[in-house]
Amino acid sequence: MSRDMSREEKTARSELAHLVKVFLRHRLGVVGLVMLSCFVLAAVFAPVVAPYDPLEMDLLNPFAPPGSPGHLLGTDNYGRDILSRLIHGSRISLLIGIVAVTIAAVLGSCLGLLAGYYGGWVDALVMRLVEVFYAFPFLILVIGVMAVLGPSIYNVMIVLGVVSWPLYARLVRAQVMALKSEDFVKAATAMGLSDARIMFRHILPNVLTPVIVSATLGIPGAILSSAALGFLGFGVQPPWPEWGAMVSEAKDFMLIDSNMIIWPGMCVFLVVLSFNFVGDAVRDALDPRLAKQLH
């Protein structure tokens, strides 16, 4: 029996090892993961890593070029250290990306689950709502809601989350409808289990893989949108070092000092790119067809 246990542990471990193996085959995925790890580490240890307080102004030393003593990436128009601001900004951007997508994925999955499982008028209601959300131009909708709620970092997360749920609802609904005709779901019904138990214990775990994949691929979108909001002045407000807001501030000095606008733009680009690489690799690792081929 103990031998059996060890064998089972081994299969569980080998499955994980297999996932890691498939992931590591994806070269761009590894590159993305390394880049992303840098950003995450910077975000987590921001106060330790950043050489300066991101809000501390040094009015005697504005527009310092990159590589000037004490300021690796130079300073902005108020003499604030750009590197420190970028490091603190990674906290805000990553947090917004992850929280917004989590809100969207949870909300969308639940509504999609209900729509797919019950069908009928519940399905009609949810799907019409999805269509309404899709019919609105995304950014206009976000700006509209932000204008009502008022700009703040939390409102950005909530709004981006609430606005992007339809994608997940559609995804989950389609999966649920396919799974509903599987015999194991019918068996669960035949055993007299409650609807909630069937939905969350039997169906949801089986639709989670595509949700995780699109969530990973959705994070860069949310980060871009928050940057866009910041740029337009509806997102995180100055002096907070959100990347989009930094680009927005920098655009006024673009012709005097391009240094200020390049770095935050570069950060957005790199984070989005690394998330996309990682998302692709995760999708490949979780794809059972691909996994089987490599077995």
Next chain:
Amino acid sequence: MVGVSRQGQAGARAPARAHVQPDTRAQAEAAVQARTQAAVEVRKPAPLLVVKDLVKHYPVTQGILRRRQVASVRAVDGISFEVYQGETLGLVGESGCGKSTTGRVLMRLEEPTSGKVWFDGTDWFSLSQRELRARRREMQIVFQDPFSSLNPRMTVGQILGEPMYMHGIARGAELQRRIEHLLEVVGLDRSHGRRYPHEFSGGQRQRIGVARALALNPKLIILDEPVSALDVSVQAQVINLLTDLQREFGLTYVFIAHDLAVVRHISDRVAVMYLGKIVEMADKTSLYSNPLHPYTEALLSAVPIPNPRGRAERRRIILEGDVPSPVAPPSGCRFHTRCPLARDVCKKETPPMVDVGGGHLCACWVRADV
């Protein structure tokens, strides 16, 4: 009860034999007597499941803005039968004849269009969803496909434990003990509970499916083509397991299948379905040795015989054409379009189910005329 129906079958066959050998008339008379007795006795025990005029139609809709029902697929179109405690009723027919639909409607996985079902004395279709949920444990189902019938994200232990836990049958250590017991009952190892379904073969998975059906200690198990997806050697193992379990726990089965050889092996009585209707129903020996309905005859003549000598003696009946669409089934007897014996009356009027003796029911104007 099973023994009684066997007696009845002997009675039904006897007249035919008497015709060939006149000197055994006394025997035949005794058999006729036995038959009438059997007919009386068969009615005695209250059936576990009574199905009366069960109908399941699926709507065919058309139109985009306003959906209108333009027709209906008559999957099950008024069938009646009874299942007695401890017996196995085989339900056979071609694919699309409505046998699986019958199973699903009996399980109330789908709601019937009309008809009545009494299960263990309860008006089964009048139960509310809430009442039904608590009583579902009494009737369980085993599905055809052993790959889609088990949740891939749950361990076998969780699959077997969940129904018992949710119905408050057992918890904790007792639950664990019952799971291990179930695994052993169906011939698996008790340590298999920690594995996932994908680690098992088709036959083993079907055993898990059977164990899950047994977990709630049901009175009736509907076996929806439980061996059709398995290799022949594995089929035999699962069939033997099912018969052993039936003996051990006094189970009642409704066995749905298209394989007549398998049905013959496991059933006590057999009902033959064609296009949503039962055309013939009798105990196994009577049906297989003396099929009355021309459709049953054709089906039986299509069963491959392993012994080449037996093959020569048999007359093959090859049916013309395809099964008509259940959207627009033929008038009168549904089989008349393909029946070699069809007469005018068959096209006009639906033949009633007639008891030709010994509980052998047949719906045919030619073979079972009143």
